Amino acid sequence: MKRSFDLFFSVLGLLLFLPLFIVFSLMIVIDSPGGVFYKQTRVGRNRLNFKLYKFRTMHVTSSQTLQLTVGDRDPRITKVGYWLRKYKLDELPQLLNILKGEMSLVGPRPEVEKYVNMYTAAQQRVLSVKPGITDWASIKFCQESELLASVADPENFYITEIIPSKIAYSLAYIDDHDIWVDMKILMLTVIRIFRN
Numbered sequence: 001m002k003r004s005f006d007l008f009f010s011v012l013g014l015l016l017f018l019p020l021f022i023v024f025s026l027m028i029v030i031d032s033p034g035g036v037f038y039k040q041t042r043v044g045r046n047r048l049n050f051k052l053y054k055f056r057t058m059h060v061t062s063s064q065t066l067q068l069t070v071g072d073r074d075p076r077i078t079k080v081g082y083w084l085r086k087y088k089l090d091e092l093p094q095l096l097n098i099l100k101g102e103m104s105l106v107g108p109r110p111e112v113e114k115y116v117n118m119y120t121a122a123q124q125r126v127l128s129v130k131p132g133i134t135d136w137a138s139i140k141f142c143q144e145s146e147l148l149a150s151v152a153d154p155e156n157f158y159i160t161e162i163i164p165s166k167i168a169y170s171l172a173y174i175d176d177h178d179i180w181v182d183m184k185i186l187m188l189t190v191i192r193i194f195r196n
Contacts, residue, residue, distance in 0.1 A: 032060070
């Protein structure tokens with residue numbers, strides 16, 4: 001049922017958003033040199049790695065050593081990238097990940113291996129389901145980059161405070177979800193994005 005739900009809405013979304021894909025692609029290449037898409041290795045279900053797709057929002061010369069985006073005016077982010085990130089539009093290419101069966105519309109956000117390697121045995125249960133574009137944690141931490149910008153040591157804060165909280169929300173979703181919960185999360189995600 002969940003896979004059918006994902007397939008239907010990912011295909012529908014790709015068809016509906018095709019004009020936006022074209023417009024965003026043109027804006028990205030005009031705004032700064034480089035490709036349209038950014039691919040990053042993330043850890044998926046059963047700890048299998050996959051390439052997560054996003055619209056490129058950073059300059060190609062930017063250092064990738066820092067894997068967190070700190071603040072809404074991170075100097076690595078392009079002008080177009082700022083607006084794509086603000087309204088989470090950079091995430092739209094992940095509809096392709098859903099089509100490929102690597103992700104779901106709703107599920108725990110996939111992390112990079114660096115942080116997954118820090119999970120406790122109990123926390124690793126989030127890897128028992130497909131990762132998603134959004135979940136309860138995504139709604140709670142909709143303004144994560146701004147939160148990180150408010151602390152002295154963003155990465156330490158992310159590791160010690162945000163990751164455990166996100167995983168707690170994700171585990172709660174794993175323990176109690178159905179198609180109606182997924183629809184509620186999708187609706188609340190859209191509302192939260194536009195309220196911000």
